[in-house]
Amino acid sequence: MPELPPLPVDAALPPLLEALETQGRAVLTAPPGAGKTTKVPLALLDAPWRGEGTILMLEPRRLAARASARRMAALLGETPGETVGWRTRLDRAVGPGTRVEVITEGLLTRRLLADPALPGVAAVILDEFHERSLAADQALALLLEARAVLRPDLRLLVMSATLEAARVAALLDDAPLIDSPGRAFPVETRHLDPGPGRLEPALASAIADLMESEPGSLLAFLPGAAEIRRTEAALTDLAKRRRLPPEVDIRPLYGALSPAAQDAAIAPPPAGRRKIVLATSIAETSLTIEGVRLVVDAGLARRPAFDPASGLTRLVTVPVSRAAADQRRGRAGRTEPGLCLRLWPAARDGARPAFDPPEMAEADLAPLALDLALWGTPAEDLAWLDPPPPGALAAARDLLTELGALDSQGRPTTHGRALGGWPLHPRLAHMVVGAREMNAEGLACLLAALLEERDPPPGGPADITRRLALLRDNHPSAQAIQATARPWLKRLKAKVDWGQMELAGRLLALAYPDRIARRRPGGTDGPARWLLSGGKGARLAEGDPLETHDWLVAANLEGGSGDVRIRLAAPLSRADAEALAPPDETPVIAWDAAKGAVTAHRERRLGAIVLGRRPLPDPDPEAVRAAFLDGLRSAxxxxxxxxxxxxxxxxxxxxxxxxxxxxxxxxxxxxxxxxxxxxxxxxxxxxxxxxxxxxxxxxxxxxxxxxxxxxxxxxxxxQAPPHVTLPTGREARLDYPPEGPTLAVKLQEMFGAAQGPALLDGRVPVRLALLSPAGRPLQVTTDLAGFWKGSYAQVRGEMRGRYPKHPWPENPATAAPTRRTKGALPRPRPEQS
Structure with missing residues (x-):
């Protein structure tokens, strides 16, 4: 091996090699620029335990896999595919002599499922583990079990720039924790508050100012491809107005670009030129873009958020964590002193989360659930840094059961094993496998690639056949999709019949049986509204051509609560909907609040969509009784x-x-x-x-x-008598309001009573509502004796003039009670109590 240039990580290599030699596992932390991604795998080539085995290094992104493999090959004076190579889902550069193979994380899962012993593999390195991708967490859990059961000699190394390293080391059975100092050049950090309004104009203006005042190339971080395209347009306009130096090139960098376009973005600029790279978080780690000493960070990222209740994943734009912001900042100091401009006030740094949440906590777990079923070990029995959320995992298993991939016991079916052989979400694998019956496997591969690689370009009508037309016409935006579909078409020996595009709805219904949509009745004002078979409400953009169809199947939805928006869909006939997602016919015995009665009918349903009803002549009496009681509860x-x-x-x-x-x-x-x-x-x-x-x-x-x-x-x-006997001998009703037992009685009927009545052995006095001869309230008291001695005198003074024919004795406690009311007419003035 040729002598390699010195890098900061060199100091950590001896203890790292010793840890792997003696304990077989280690955790290495090193900041950006330390050289861990390129130097560590090469250092392991001469380890005696490697023998002729291959070193696999996992990278979270295809771009990083290619770039790091190229860099290591260059250090060896070779081309990729000799000692060092790469393998991704889309391309590969490996040969018979390849001993360091850089692969994307998902490929390791496929390899483990094919053979858990990983024959021919001496070590696995999980690089950039701090990103906490679902594939990396899953790979580590499977590797730990494979190592414990089948391969105790397999070396495991977890590497990261920013990581809760102690937790990872504990998960690896207290693996040695090795920290490598970095050699990052100093980076000046500035903050700029872009203020209200759209992000892109402020970002473009800030970039132009830096390119005019500072040397070097610039890397800008934006949340997604749409923002990149808008910023690129704004910068192009500034260049026309000569706000940008003439030697500057603008390069977008995001996942949906072709490999060639991505490689062009990270390649060194030609002599005498500089560049602006507009990137998503794809450029946060594992990349050194030559010449970059300026970073502009919008402080945002786009993450998928899965809702197990609806089965929908939506992309949300969120502030990046402090750890991610530091990663981005570090891009400016890889090769020389740099400058990082953050588009948020410095005072808001502390409000950002310390780390991004693991993808496990927010992702659709259907692929994981199928992999674990094929692996054969329940999720609960594997070692996880953060275990799969039970609710999301249960929802994933329900979907797999609906697709026929799992049986009622959660075991993989023959169909499930077939789906597991595809590097696709189980929904899309189910569509590709099921397309054989329609003789439309070629079209299914294109649809799967389109949905895997995102929508090119976003916006516009929702009809997915318009996107297929872009593929048919070799539109530049469709290159990545065509590249994704190519190996699948080759595997199936299938060709695309463009005359089959009307089958798109039927194919999508295989993948998304819970997103078959029927137009809701009425709603002539505003956009058409739909009911998905999964129970969610949905809508199209107003004026979308698909509004004329009664039935659709939605492939791409966005939104949260309320109706979600249909971004991609295809028309579907009712007959096809019922054939592909056979309806259930079940008795429905339920309370009808409007009728105040139980109704019983037989209902034909496609999920939440009711196709028809007919009376149920002899409903189950127990079911009727239960529905009736439920109705009473609601009423x-x-x-x-x-x-x-x-x-x-x-x-x-x-x-x-x-x-x-x-x-x-x-x-x-x-x-x-x-x-x-x-x-x-x-x-x-x-x-x-x-x-x-x-x-x-x-x-x-x-x-x-x-x-x-x-x-x-x-x-x-x-204990709680309904009546009490008054001093007159009359039985009077005793009321029991929340404030206590109460007796409403005319005052004269209580003459002769020294005390009021009491209940429960005298512990609870009765509240006496003492009334005038006309039945109007005079006093409320639980202390009759106190009333006689106190405020009665005032009441007597007021009442004697108004009711002169009624007795008002000076000593009511010893006077005779009376019910006499005749001949006593009140004087015509307001009564005061």
Whole structure:
């Protein structure tokens, strides 16, 4: 091996080699520019444990895999494919003598599933692990089990620039943790608040200012391809107005570009020229773009966010973490002192998260769930840095079962094993495999590639056949899609029949049975609205040509709560929808709130889409009863025919439950009664009850007494009597409102009573609502004796003149009670209490 140029990571190589020699595993942290990606794999070539085995190094992106392999080959004075090579899903440069193979993370999973022993592999390096991609987390979990069960000699090395290294080392059974200092050149950091408005004009202006005032090339970070295209257009306009130096070239860099276009973006600029690279987070790690000493960071990234409840993944634009911002900043100091301009105020640095969340926490886990089923070890039994979220994993398994990839026990079916052989999301693999019956495998490969590589270009009508037309016409934006589809077409020995584009809807329905959409009735104003078979509402952009179709299948959706927007779809006939996603016909026995009754019919449904109904003549009585009780719960207790005596009894029971909890009185609150309808009301319901009208004669008082049970039922009247006897001998109703037992009585009827009544052995005094001869309130008290001695005198003074024919004795506690009211007419003036 030729002598390699010195790099900062050299100091860490001896302890790293010793750790791998003696313990077989290690964690290496090194900042950007330390040389870990290019120097470490080459240093392992001479390790005695390697023998003739290959060193696999995982990179999160195809661009990084190619770039790092080229760099290592150049250091050896070779071309890629000799000692060092690369392999991605789209291309490869490997040969019989390749001993360091740089691969994208997903390829390792395919290799492990094919043979968990990884024959011929001496070591696996997981580079840039701090990005916490789902594929890297999955690869590490499978590698740890393979090493424990089959390959104890397999060396594992995790490398990262910014990482919670101690957690990773602990996961690797307390692997040695080695830290390498970097040799980053100093980078000046500036902040600029772009203010309100669109990002791109402010970003383009900032870039132009830097290119005029500073030497070197510039790397700008933006969240996505759309922002890159708009910034590129703004910079082109500035160049026309001579705001950019004439020697500057503008190069976009994002995942959907062809490999040639990506390589052109990172290649050194020609002599005498500089360049502006407009990149997504694809350029954060593993790349050294020659000549770059200026970085402009918009501070944003686009991440997929999966909603297990709806089964939809949407792209969200979020602030990058502090760790990612530091990675971006480090791009300016790889080869010389640099400058980083951040388009956010410095005061907002602390509000950013420390690290980006792992993709595992936010991703669609269907590919992972299928891989784990094929691997044969439950997710719960594998070692994870962060385990798969149970809800998302359950949703993934449900989808795989619907696609026929898993059986009812969660085991892979023959069809599932066939899907696992494709480097595709299981939905798209299901479409490609199922396309054979339509003799449309070529078209299915193109659709799968189109959906894997994103929409070229975004915007415009939603009809996916318009995108297929771009592929047919070899539009420049379709090159990456064509490159993706090429190996699949070769594998199937299939050709694309462009006359089959009308089959796009049928093919997409195989992949997205839960996104078959039927136009909702009505809605003549505004955009057409749709119901997806998965239950979500959706809409097209107003005026979209697909609005004329009654049935669609949606392949790409965006949005959160409420109706989602259909970005890509294809027309579908109802007959094809029913053939590809056979409807279920099930009895539906449910409460109809509008009718106040249980309805029973047989419903034909395609997921959430109701295709038709017909009456169900003999519904299951138990199902009817359950639906009726559910209806009562939704209608509330007010819907029951409460008599005065039943309501009075319920109030008395509530009083007893509150004041004698130790006695075991039942809870008769709304919540308790609604929760236990089956127990206390069920036995008293008419056998054929289906509507509220059927409850007209229901004896709720008897139902409540039955709920009390024996022997407490015999104590109700004694402990909470319905009436009390007044000093006049009259039986008066005793009410039980929440504030306590209350007796409304004319004041004269309480003459002769030294004390008011009390309940529960005198512990709870009755509230006396003392009334005038006309029945108007004079005083409310629980202390009758105190009233006689106190404010009665004032009441007596006011009332004697107004009711002169009624007795108003000076000592009411010893006076005779009376019910006399005749001949006492009040004077015509307002009464005061």
């Amino acid at each position: 509330g207790l007010k819907a029951l025919p409460w008599s005065k005596s039943a309501s009075h009894l319920r109030d008395r029971l509530a009083f007893l439950a509150a004041h004698q909890p130790e006695a075991g009185w039942p809870d008769v609150s709304d919540g308790a009664l609604l929760d236990s309808l089956e127990d206390w009301l069920g036995p008293f319901l008419p056998a054929q009850a289906r509507a509220l009208a059927d409850l007209a004669g229901l004896d709720l008082a008897a139902a409540l007494k039955a709920r009390v049970g024996w022997p407490l039922a015999g104590d109700v009247d004694a």
